[in-house]
Amino acid sequence: QVQLVESGGGLVQPGGSLNLSCAASGSIVHINAMGWYRQAPGEQRELVVEITSSGSTSYADSVKGRFTASRDNAKNTVYLQMNSLKPEDTAVYYCNSRLYYSAHVSPIYLEAWGQGTLVAVSA
Numbered sequence: 001q002v003q004l005v006e007s008g009g010g011l012v013q014p015g016g017s018l019n020l021s022c023a024a025s026g027s028i029v030h031i032n033a034m035g036w037y038r039q040a041p042g043e044q045r046e047l048v049v050e051i052t053s054s055g056s057t058s059y060a061d062s063v064k065g066r067f068t069a070s071r072d073n074a075k076n077t078v079y080l081q082m083n084s085l086k087p088e089d090t091a092v093y094y095c096n097s098r099l100y101y102s103a104h105v106s107p108i109y110l111e112a113w114g115q116g117t118l119v120a121v122s123a
């Protein structure tokens with residue numbers, strides 16, 4: 001009933017920039033929060049940033065000052081502008097959303113994930 005579709009990953013040189021986007025679709029009633037996680041090879045998935053419906057953000061210390069998240073509530077879309085990329089930013093980036101979707105009787109809570117998009121930072 002709900003899909004998260006990511007786009008914008010790729011290969012970039014150190015110091016470069018990339019912009020990710022994630023659009024949520026389906027029978028969505030309300031989105032509490034959207035965000036980005038990442039998982040590097042051999043590592044656990046970690047939070048990069050979360051942005052609430054009011055626009056409040058919470059960033060991982062490792063990306064503060066370099067990454068900026070924004071959200072278009074009308075389009076159920078979240079963006080991640082990544083600047084000054086470093087090799088250690090290399091990972092698969094996953095979109096995440098905590099939302100309610102329409103069901104037969106009443107809305108149902110769901111934590112949804114995108115399929116992931118690879119960001120590779122290398123010279």
